[in-house]
Amino acid sequence: MVKAKSNYDTVMEYAKSIVEGRKVACKEQIQGCQRFLNDLKNPAYDFRTEEAEFVINIIENTFVHQQGQKLDGSPLRGEPFLLEPFHKFQVYNLLGFYHKGTKIRRFKEAFIFIPRKNIKTSFAAALAWALGLLERKSGSKVYIVAAALKQSLESFNFINFNLEQMGEKENFRVIDNNQEHSIKGEIGDGSLFIQALAANPDRQDSLNCNIAIADEIHAYKTPKQYNIIKEAMKAYTNKLMIGITTAGDDMNSFCYQRLEYCQKILDGTITTPEAEAYFVFICKADEDENGIVDYTNPKVHEMANPAYGVSIRPDDIMNDALQAQNDPQQRKDFLAKSLNIYTAALKAYFNLDEFRRSDHQYHWSLEALAKLPIKWYGGADLSKLHDLTAAALYGRYEVEKGKEVDIAITHAFFPVVAAVTKADEDHIPLFGWQNDGVLTMSNTPTVHYDDVVNWFKSMKNMGFNIKLVGFDKKFGREFFLMMKRSGFKIVDQPQYFYRKSEGFRRIEAKAKEGQFYYLHNQAFEYCVQNVQAIEKTDDMIQYEKVDGDGGKSRIDLFDAAVFGAVQMLEDLSKSGTATTWLYGKKEA
CATH class of the missing domain: 3.30.420.240 (Nucleotidyltransferase; domain 5)
Structure with missing residues (x-):
């Protein structure tokens, strides 16, 4: 039974507007929203909103922006960190579906594929914090991992900043030095531990966690960098491994193969139990039958960027697109980072x-x-x-x-x-x-x-x-x-x-x-x-x-x-x- 809560209406409107064509979206987004609507009718699952609402409310009521400006130029620092509908859609999917009659969540893994500057890293940080609080009774251990420590520290520093803003830093043990970057604390009926790591499989064989966010997985050199974290979750039933990334230029990479696998989940080609436990959120520009992207079309910009008109400024992205017309190197970067299109390395000869x-x-x-x-x-x-x-x-x-x-x-x-x-x-x-x-x-x-x-x-x-x-x-x-x-x-x-x-x-x-x-x-x-x-x-x-x-x-x-x-x-x-x-x- 669904509680009368405003976020439910927001999520349903988001999904229906995309499926019905009232909101511009790429093929994969349409498939993902249709999958959600179909899953709501699937007798194999119970749909419960309590935990999703808890996470959304924790984020929106405790986190504030650390930096940035609104479209009108007014500063965002200190303003409430309010989630966009596409964020709430992700949270509802990740936490809403349970195997019928059990406490076992359906989704154990997620692939979130969106272009840069779409409120990705700060959302990952806020999500890590809220999920850690949600699972505190199990003794939450949350890892934020990236190919380079500097990237995972972006999320860690955002959480640390918000602890100070809440006035809660004295209640946690924060280690932030060259050896370790972690936050640990006892919270009433449970505990929370969050650590930022570089994805170094040679030094991470003893890890143990129930929640992990792998950021910018397009930069991972080997699958082991991802899998070593995933393996660290085996002691938990309601574990959650979230990969968040933008496109890259290595079409032999782990990330590109994961993208292709997730696209097959959305189009129904793969229907294994593992696929059923995999949440997929892909935002990218559509390509025609020849692999061509109409990259100067504002509708294409909007379909690829879920935060179009919020953190993505329409005039700026159009200006970048027009500049990319005359510069092959810039065009390659624009397609990959702003429209989320995987491009072959510039040196590659063939299309x-x-x-x-x-x-x-x-x-x-x-x-x-x-x-x-x-x-x-x-x-x-x-x-x-x-x-x-x-x-x-x-x-x-x-x-x-x-x-x-x-x-x-x-x-x-x-x-x-x-x-x-x-x-x-x-x-x-x-x-x-x-x-x-x-x-x-x-x-x-x-x-x-x-x-x-x-x-x-x-x-x-x-x-x-x-x-x-x-x-x-x-x-x-x-x-x-x-x-x-x-x-x-x-x-x-x-x-x-x-x-x-x-x-x-x-x-x-x-x-x-x-x-x-x-x-x-x-x-x-x-x-x-x-x-x-x-x-x-x-x-x-x-x-x-x-x-x-x-x-x-x-x-x-x-x-x-x-x-x-x-x-x-x-x-x-x-x-x-x-x-x-x-x-x-x-x-x-």
Whole structure:
């Protein structure tokens, strides 16, 4: 039964106005509000407002602003910290739903994804304080964690400031020095402990908490920085792990993968028990089918920024958008920080959305491809057998007159001995790729040539007509000979950039034209977005990893596909057909 309380009406109006289209919102916000309204009718849950009201009232009646100005220029310092409707919506979701007939809350984890300057860090601090008071009878331990201690101290200092404003600081033990930043106190029937931390997994194995706020998780270098805090909650039933962040520019990061996972929760693709226990609040600009954002449109600014017209000044954000039109670096930052659009690193050559858009037009399985009348050309990148290794088949198929699709079948190999370490340190989703069937784990410290040869054999046995394979034999003469002994025609393909340029340009052009298919292989996508390229004379191109030879990114599967494309093009030029297929166009 819902108590007659003004915040309930505010939250319901917020959700309904978005679902009904009366308030400008992005796709994910509409989905999130619809999820909330659906959940209210779900018989699996009880909806109770008491705890949500407690938290909202604690914040609004005890916290004040530390700094800032209103839109009219009047100072905010000392003014009551009043929550916006989108804040109250989040609190109602996090604390309102219980498993039917129990004291067990539904949501154990949350992902709050909003652009900067949308009253994010101060809300995180106030929420940490109020949640700590709410759970005081359980002996609340609250951690505020960020990649850098300086960021988590933003929230800690805001709480500390408000303790002084309340006149309550003498009732708490506050440690604020180079060694520790914490607040501890006994509160009537319970206790409260709040600590600001840097996300350093090597020093946090003994942590124990029931509430944690992970701030700016786009800056986390490894998933372990997040997971070590999440693991610290196992002793509690009503635990709550909240990740709050703005977009970044690393599309291989933990945060970006978490964003994609949460988007799948909202669109109903993932419906596991873990997904049901995950609250998702995403505010970002909508993108069209080509991944383009209308970033000078004020409606787009409003849909991405829930505090538009409150802390986000419409004139200022429009001015930033117009400046971004003429400056690529500024545009990248504007999209990421003001519109919450993940952007590839500026050095990355390809637009991954072009590849995905092309790939999603086609849905052949391996079995179906094996039956098509296609000549396949192989490529392999075995330069570092202790690391990611790749093999590929490349072919072309005329789906209709005048439309020819290039197909890249790529497969990765990795030594199982190093897999756990590399997956954690370099944030490569190796085990996910293994589950998808696009990676083979070698049971040895290095990838065995046998594993790669056996992959080519398995493809041949499936029915693939493999005409020849290109490989630079200075990186593995043993592999070269093994392939020959296994009946494959393998040719030496030195890795000269002027030879690889042709294959690179072929893939680039076919992806742009929507005529490139890579079987939805996420490992291939990972490699594509790590490619950095330099234009040379005569349309030649030289490419490498975005972070250089010593970096953590990988491009091996893309490299293997390029080798296969080069062999296909060179074989076509030797075939005497009087045509060369280059850049996706037929030339006499």
